[in-house]
Amino acid sequence: MASRVVDKSPEKIRRMFDSIAPWYDFLNHFLSLGIDVSWRRRCADQILATTTVDGPILDVCTGTADLALTLRKRQRKAKTPRKIYGVDFSPEMIEIGKKKTRNTDIELSVGDALNLPYVDKTFAAACVAFGLRNVGDTDRGLAEMVRVCRPGGTVAVLEFSMPTLPVLSGLYRFYFRSILPRIGQCLAKNRDDAYDYLPESVLQFDDPGQLAERLRGAGLVNVQARSLTFGTVTLHWGNVNNNVNKEPGPAVPE
Secondary structure, eight states, X not given: OOOOOOOOOHHHHHHHHHHHHHHHHHHHHHHTTTTHHHHHHHHHHHHHHHOOSOSOEEEETOTTTHHHHHHHHHTTTOSSOOOEEEEESOHHHHHHHHXXXXXXXOEEEEXXXXXXXXXTTOEEXXXXXXXXXXXXXXXXXXXXXXXXXXXXXXXXXXXXXXXXXXXXXXXXXHXXXXXXXXXXXXXXXXXXXXXXXXXXXXXXXXXXXXXXXXHHHTTEEEEXXXXXXXXXXXXXXXXXXXXXXOSOOOOOOO
């Protein structure tokens, strides 16, 4: 049976994430068996290893600021740590994020990924973890991330993907369509919507090859991808083209 096309209208997405904000962190950790922590760590390490230009880092679709906090923690030993900014469409998510980052210098604000509230060439890196698939216009979202980055800076995308092994792919689809929605609907307020939307948004999103092409189309060079946890998640990264850096950024060892 064909999947219905998911509705990514701005008001729907905002209401949906506002409604599940109190449960968001718990469900992320519970439904991924805690592996999401290591995914964000891998993303943060790759960004910090690849970014060579000066400037702060922007976490787009920051949600409750988990990736922003991971970035801050992973760069703690740096002599000149970069300031971290986070932006998200959901006011409720940002409120929770502000409580989590209260004793840090992380700066969070409400904003639209399709119209980021920053001037051109502000950041050394821009990243998004598990949020790009929720943006109504993927190409415009990527173009905004590139716009606010400095030449030579890094853009990174951490997102769910479909495993290529047939048996694992079948189990993955079953989990996302049958198990995850039931658990989410039992706990979240938005019982009939959010945890039906989330699995379908994953299953209907670009595969890693298609997403890599989008990154190149947005003006990134040295685009690379790394498959994580049997292909259930893929980390993409690339550099904003400055016609100087032609070599791929280093891949962080496993």
